[in-house]
Amino acid sequence: MSQNRRNISRRKFLKLGGGVAVLLPLALIATDRAAAQGKASKEAVQYQESPKNGQKCGDCQFFTSPDACQVVEGKISPNGWCSLFVKKAS
Numbered sequence: 001m002s003q004n005r006r007n008i009s010r011r012k013f014l015k016l017g018g019g020v021a022v023l024l025p026l027a028l029i030a031t032d033r034a035a036a037q038g039k040a041s042k043e044a045v046q047y048q049e050s051p052k053n054g055q056k057c058g059d060c061q062f063f064t065s066p067d068a069c070q071v072v073e074g075k076i077s078p079n080g081w082c083s084l085f086v087k088k089a090s
């Protein structure tokens with residue numbers, strides 16, 4: 001009886017461990033996808049959809065027309081702003 005109990009516990013433990021072993025790498029892959037592209041998430045750089053102190057994505061050296069950024073992931077508005085702003089050389 002006690003041997004049977006131990007086997008069940010071990011089985012449950014292995015099942016849980018197997019689930020974690022499968023899910024953890026998948027979660028890490030999903031969250032690191034942006035990092036693998038070499039781009040920061042909008043949240044990490046405090047991206048906003050409006051200009052800040054006269055600075056906007058359309059004037060930033062990292063902006064790529066019409067709606068992308070070389071260093072921040074996702075769709076970027078030319079009127080947006082983030083903490084990585086660097087004024088485009090004129």
Ligand code: SF4
Binds near residue numbers: 057
């Ligand atoms: S301000 Fe930020 S999001 Fe906008 S183009 Fe520059 S680096 Fe990209």
